[in-house]
Structure formats: structure tokens, C-alpha cells
Amino acid sequence: MRSVLIFLMFCIATCTFAQSDTTITLQAITGLQYDLARFAVKPSQKVTIVFKNVDDMAHNLVFTQPGKRLSVVETVIKMGDKAQATNYVPASTEVLAASKILIPNTTETFSFVAPSQEGVYPYVCTYPGHGYVMYGAMYVTTKALPPLSKDSNIPPTRQIDTPVEIVSPHPFPLEYPLIYRTFMPDCGPAAIAVAINPNHSYCFDAGKCYLRYAWTGGFVDNTAHWKGNGNALAAVKGIIYFKDKVTYPLRIGKADKLPEVHFKGYSLQKRLPVFSYTLDGIAVKETLKSLIDDSGLSRTFSFGKPTQQTLYFVTQTDDGIVYKSSTGKWTNGVLTIPKGTTQLTLTMKRQAAAHSVHHH
Amino acid sequence: MTRPISLLRYFLLIFFIVSASTYVVVAQRDTITNYYETEQIKLPKGLRAETGGLDFMPDGRLVACFHLGEVMTYNPKTKVWKKFAEGLHDPLGVVAVSNSEILVMQRPELTRIKDTNGDGIADVYETVTDDFGMSGNYHEFAFGPLKDRDGNYFIALNVASNGAGIRPEIRGTYDSLSREGRMYSCVPYRGWVMKYNVKTQKLEPYASGFRSPNGLGFDAKGRLYVSDNQGDWRGTSPLYHVEKGKFYGHVASLIWEKDFPRIKPLSLPVEKLDSMRTREAIAFPHTEIAHSVTQPLLDNTGGKFGPFTGQMFIGEMDYPRLVRLLFEEINGQMQGACVAFGDGTGLLKGNNRLVFDKNGDLWVGHNDHGWVGDEGLSRIHWKGKVPLDIMAMNLSSDGFDLTFSLPVDAAVASNPSLYKFQRYYYKYHRPYGSPKTDIADVAVKEVKVSPDGKKVSIKLAELKAGYVYDLKMGELKTPNGQLLMNRAIYYTLNQLRK
Numbered sequence: 132m133r134s135v136l137i138f139l140m141f142c143i144a145t146c147t148f149a150q151s152d153t154t155i156t157l158q159a160i161t162g163l164q165y166d167l168a169r170f171a172v173k174p175s176q177k178v179t180i181v182f183k184n185v186d187d188m189a190h191n192l193v194f195t196q197p198g199k200r201l202s203v204v205e206t207v208i209k210m211g212d213k214a215q216a217t218n219y220v221p222a223s224t225e226v227l228a229a230s231k232i233l234i235p236n237t238t239e240t241f242s243f244v245a246p247s248q249e250g251v252y253p254y255v256c257t258y259p260g261h262g263y264v265m266y267g268a269m270y271v272t273t274k275a276l277p278p279l280s281k282d283s284n285i286p287p288t289r290q291i292d293t294p295v296e297i298v299s300p301h302p303f304p305l306e307y308p309l310i311y312r313t314f315m316p317d318c319g320p321a322a323i324a325v326a327i328n329p330n331h332s333y334c335f336d337a338g339k340c341y342l343r344y345a346w347t348g349g350f351v352d353n354t355a356h357w358k359g360n361g362n363a364l365a366a367v368k369g370i371i372y373f374k375d376k377v378t379y380p381l382r383i384g385k386a387d388k389l390p391e392v393h394f395k396g397y398s399l400q401k402r403l404p405v406f407s408y409t410l411d412g413i414a415v416k417e418t419l420k421s422l423i424d425d426s427g428l429s430r431t432f433s434f435g436k437p438t439q440q441t442l443y444f445v446t447q448t449d450d451g452i453v454y455k456s457s458t459g460k461w462t463n464g465v466l467t468i469p470k471g472t473t474q475l476t477l478t479m480k481r482q483a484a485a486h487s488v489h490h491h
Numbered sequence: 492m493t494r495p496i497s498l499l500r501y502f503l504l505i506f507f508i509v510s511a512s513t514y515v516v517v518a519q520r521d522t523i524t525n526y527y528e529t530e531q532i533k534l535p536k537g538l539r540a541e542t543g544g545l546d547f548m549p550d551g552r553l554v555a556c557f558h559l560g561e562v563m564t565y566n567p568k569t570k571v572w573k574k575f576a577e578g579l580h581d582p583l584g585v586v587a588v589s590n591s592e593i594l595v596m597q598r599p600e601l602t603r604i605k606d607t608n609g610d611g612i613a614d615v616y617e618t619v620t621d622d623f624g625m626s627g628n629y630h631e632f633a634f635g636p637l638k639d640r641d642g643n644y645f646i647a648l649n650v651a652s653n654g655a656g657i658r659p660e661i662r663g664t665y666d667s668l669s670r671e672g673r674m675y676s677c678v679p680y681r682g683w684v685m686k687y688n689v690k691t692q693k694l695e696p697y698a699s700g701f702r703s704p705n706g707l708g709f710d711a712k713g714r715l716y717v718s719d720n721q722g723d724w725r726g727t728s729p730l731y732h733v734e735k736g737k738f739y740g741h742v743a744s745l746i747w748e749k750d751f752p753r754i755k756p757l758s759l760p761v762e763k764l765d766s767m768r769t770r771e772a773i774a775f776p777h778t779e780i781a782h783s784v785t786q787p788l789l790d791n792t793g794g795k796f797g798p799f800t801g802q803m804f805i806g807e808m809d810y811p812r813l814v815r816l817l818f819e820e821i822n823g824q825m826q827g828a829c830v831a832f833g834d835g836t837g838l839l840k841g842n843n844r845l846v847f848d849k850n851g852d853l854w855v856g857h858n859d860h861g862w863v864g865d866e867g868l869s870r871i872h873w874k875g876k877v878p879l880d881i882m883a884m885n886l887s888s889d890g891f892d893l894t895f896s897l898p899v900d901a902a903v904a905s906n907p908s909l910y911k912f913q914r915y916y917y918k919y920h921r922p923y924g925s926p927k928t929d930i931a932d933v934a935v936k937e938v939k940v941s942p943d944g945k946k947v948s949i950k951l952a953e954l955k956a957g958y959v960y961d962l963k964m965g966e967l968k969t970p971n972g973q974l975l976m977n978r979a980i981y982y983t984l985n986q987l988r989k
Binding site: 301312313353357361399400 | 534535536537538539558559560563572574577578579580581597598599600603607613614615616617618621625626627628629630652654655658660661662861
């Protein structure tokens, strides 16, 4: 009872400002870059930044006034050794908001109110040496953003709409959607890599029967796996925006009981795979499609016959994804799917691409 | 180094004696190209032809799968290659079910692949069985499928290599008892031959003790043969006659035997393991005839491929040849001899997969993946004339009977000095491979040529079980000058006739 009360209080508290705030999950990743090269918020919107450092170096995240990125970076350099004490953030009106210096594998959450003035507000890592290449752009606007390829506010390496055309390693041209069964990182040994299009891909675990992770920016490079003894894994080309950290998302009857799964294969509909598997004997078909602008995935689950038990879809609330479902009710990141369901569509939208977190 | 030189002298001597005594002048030497020819099939642009599997569809199209996951069809009449399926994980075997359906063994599963909308491209990939473990170790290849008379499928599962570890996430129950050793089995049923029962739709463990069983085939009587590669517990590359419930020597897989005690197989004395194992029907002496044998295949062409119908061939990776197998049943056990085939026909190396077409031509899929070999696809065609070759090597009570495809010149063949026998064995032990052990020459006591000239009976000074009998012959020929195509043959003598 007590936990229910706490949950209700939490819900009341969050619901009061849920209409206008936004949460952005931003990661410092390998190669002196942020996973998001840009994102958009509305003027005067409350912005919560979940900043994760998944790189193996220290980084911070500093938001500046329009056009002041290099000025802030150079001010920090002039501060010399003293800068460390202030997390490499100068006391300056040019700074809008800033994180501390994060060591690898740490997270900091901080909030600020977006400026009322529309404009492009840079964000940058001011750790010495990083600021010239490690940056991005916060658009404060309600309007559409320019194409990535024409956006001079983001690093030149990120100014690409679609990845470079890859030469086919096969005796036929590459067509999308494209599938490789291969050895994938962070997955069981029976893995299926799928490129829905040249930019948007995901990894499906054919042993454990669920979506493991999804990324944008390219597909996989099998070169190392295909040569030599095959010990090397395929390399993910692009930036992973979602990773399922729940042991297994779909549950039958009880939300805390893992089902027994069996993989049954897939069929292709215009090259797009429809996976078949069973969960505690229930036949499931799952199709994953890309949302508009590759802003996330839509997953359609079809059941062989109307479900006879309550099903649950368990998510981790801080996974950077806004979930919506065609049926059922969300409670604390757990979707309850009523008996008698034959089909369910779940959309998984990247938070950075969403303007509102509100879905509960 | 002295042996090959003395052997050469010996052959030269024989050659001069034969030439001088019979006054035969051979204008043009009789070679294998008078009987067989090999053609390289033109490949589609962009194909890395590391062949994992070959079969023919009922309509005569070849279906082939390759290391990079493609399944292609080839129409021999129009010479057109087409894509059938793609994206598979290291497919190492294919069986055609119909003109629109195949079965493929890939790393993670046996898959049924179908074109259901008739556009020539597969759109359904059904998992037939994935009921076996994967540690993620690269060496866990999966071979097969081989369809039996009742429609069941045999597959074979490699063990892992200690050249690499296992992945953080595995499939199947982990067991560490066999992690020691050069090759290990830490998930079920690595190192086993498995049978997929079509009635129960279950994958059943069939026989244990395998290392790298890259080849499964049936003989004319439906006996199952599975090849393996030289390595730990493999003194030289073997071919096993595989029967249900038996253990074939590589120890790592023993832990998945029902009721096997909770002990490390490597802790058992070699003598104990030796007594548990079933020996190979044929051992292929390393470097003498083969380094790495592949798929055994029955010649079921009814004579369209020459005189060897009913016999089996097996592929070989390191040499540009195949090997022909001459079995016999002794005291209820299969054993026999192996002899080279195809030397000098222009065949490539890397002879990984074999299949006959309806016309009796033998198609060979090449592979050089991570090994010596070649890439590509070849077709061997019999030109219609019978070569002089060995048709059988049968154990007698005191030696061997050799049967030839044509009558031999009795004057030549009756000379005992024409036949040089050695015997040796390969150790059954944990280290990689084995030297020839206890090598000894075996004296020829007597040679008799049958009245029809087709059989030569050789009496030896000694016959000993547990040895390979290595016979090198001088230049035998027919009365009209056709030469013996292969003059070395190796008989695996597991059992003496009782």
C-alpha cells in the first residue's frame, strides 16, 4: 500500500509541469563527440538534461549564448590550472548552463529554462582540447530544423543526411531493408542485424527473441568477422540510441516472471522481417519499422489468437525513450496489455527527438 | 629423406625392366586427362566463392551457399547466376527440397528457406531447429544437413577452440568440465552428430566424440559416414562409420553423454578412452594422401561418372584432388582403403563440397576460408573411357587382393618387387596429430594374378591389426599400354578376418 501511495504522489508531482517540460538524454561518446549533434526545445520550456559520459575520458557539457562557443572555450584555456576548480566553466554571462566534469560511466541530471529568445545555442565540452571538435547545437525554436547536411552549427563530421553508399560485398547490389545474421556485440551468439534503411538499424537476439538495441547513422561492418577465423564481431556503424536493459520486456500473466522463448524464424514483407517466436507457448509475430525521420521504432506485436492472460511490456524509465502503445495502460514504465488482445503497436521515440515526455 | 630417392630409383628401374622386356614403346603417356576433364565455372561478379554447400534442385539448377551468407542458384543450361537468399551466418550446407525450397545449416540453426510468392527470391526463413548450444566461440561451426531415407536430417556440431574464449552471453547450459584442452565443449551438444527427427520435430543426440566434422554422407546401403580433421585426439584425418550411441574419440563432448560421471574427460587414462572409442573406418595418412578431408559422397550415377558407381569420394582441402574410398565389412565392422582421384585433371585445392548432377558430372565447390584452398566452383566430367585404376582392396587371410578396373598385364603384375608395403599407425592421444608410429616394411611373399587379369592377390609376411597398410606400386599397365592412374593406396586395418 505504501508504495502505491508514493507512486500516486510522484504522479501528482510530475503531472503539474508535465505539459511543458522536456527531458533530453545526451551522451558523451567515443571520438570526442556527443551522441546528439543537435536537438530542439521550445522557447521558455523547462529543459532537463540527463548527461551520461559513456566515453573513456572525462567530459562536461556547457550551454552557451548564441555564437559564444569558441569564446567560452578560449576563456577556459586562459584560466589555465585554475579552471579545474570550476569544472572548466568560467563565471561568465556567456554560459547558460553547465554540468560538472564527469568521469567515465557517470551521469548528471540538471535543469534550466530555455531562453525565451529563439536561436541556436551551442553546447560544448570545455575540457582542455575538446572544445574545438566536441560540440552540438540546441535549437530554441518551434520551427523545422535545417537539413543536417546544411547545418553549420554542428561538427562537419555530423553534417550528413545519409551514410556514404557502401560497396556491396555480394554478387548483387545492397537493398534495404537488409539483414545479416552475424556475431553482434552485446547480444547472444544467435544475432540478427537489420538495417530498416541505410541510416536506421537494430539488433534482434534470435536466441532470446527480443530487440536488443537500435542505432542510427549506418548499419554493420562485417569485414573483420568475415575474414580470418570469424572470431571478430561485426562493428556497429552509427550511434546506439536505445538499449534494452530489461532482461526480457514481454511477460505473460505476471509482470515479474520471464517467459520461456523459442525462436521460429522470420518472413520478409518487402524485405522487412516479421519475426516469429513463442512466449510460454503463445505465438507472436513482431514487425519493427522506422518512425518518421528515424526518430525511433514502431513495433507491432501480433498474437496467434486473442491473448488469454494479461501481458506486460516492461521498460526502463530512464532508457531515453518515450513509449506509446495502441492498447493497454502504462504504470511506472510497465504496460499492462489486457486479455483478448490480438495486436499491439508500440512506438519508441527517442526523447531527444520528442518535445514532451508526457505519456503516463 | 632417403626413402623418396630410393623409391624413385626403384620406379625407374622397374620402368626400364618393363620397357626392355616387353618392347612396348609408349608414344604418348597415358594420363588422367584421357578419361576425366575439369572445367571451372564462371562466377558472378562480386562473389567471394567460399563454398559452404551445394545441391541440385529438381529442375536442374545448382543451389550453392557461401561464407558471406548468400544462397545463389546457377542454371547450367543458361549459365545464369541468381540470388535466392541472403544474410545467413556462415552457411556450411544446403539441401534442395524443391525448386523453391531449401534447407540450410548455418551457425545458429537449421533453416528452411522458401520462395512462397514465386518471384525467385526467398521470403520465408523458418527455424527448423536451434536446439543446440553456442558459446560464441568462432570454431563452433555447424555442418549438414544430410537427409536420410525416412526424411530425418543429420547435422554435426564443431567443438570450440582454445584459440579464443567464449562470449559474455551464450546459448544453452554452460558446463566447464571440458574447458581444458585444445578444443572444448562447454555447451550442449558441441562435438556431436545430431539427428533431427521429423516425426517428433526434436533434435536428438546421436553420436559423440567429434572435433571438426566437416562432412556427412551415406553409402549405397545407407550407412552414415562422418569425416573429421587431424588435431587433438586425431592422429591423422579420419572418416567414421557413425552409429547411434557410439563415441568417436574426441573427448570434450563426452560430458553431454547421458549418465556420464561428473569428471573431466581429460582426467581419464588414454587407455580407458581408447577402449571406449570406435575407430575410424578409414585413416587418411597425413601428407601421403590428404591433410584435411571434407564431404564424403556416394557415386550414385549408375556409371555416368565412370567405373566407380557405388563407391564413395571425399573432398580434400590442401591438395588439388579428391580421394576415393574402398570399404569392406570385416567381422561386422566397416574398414577399408583410400586412393587419390582427380590428380592432374586441373582440379583446384579447397575441395569442400561435392554433388553429382543428373548427367553424372561431379560438381566441386571450393573454399579457402581460414585454411589452405581455393575459391570457386568446378565440374568434373568423365570422357567415356575407363582408366586403369584400383577398384577394390580386400583383406584376405594373409594379405590383400587388389581388383582393377581393366585386366592388367600379367607379366608385369606378377612381379613381387612391384609392390612395396609399409605399415604404421597414428597415436590416439591428446596432442595435436601424430607422427607415423612403429613404421616397418612388410615383405611381399607371393603375388598371383587371376586368369582374367583383373585381380592380383598379394601374400604378406605379416598382417597386424591396428595399422595402416601403405602400398606403393610400380607402373602397372594393361596389355595395350594403359597405365595405372594411382599407384598409392592406404588400407586401414582395424580388424583381421576372423
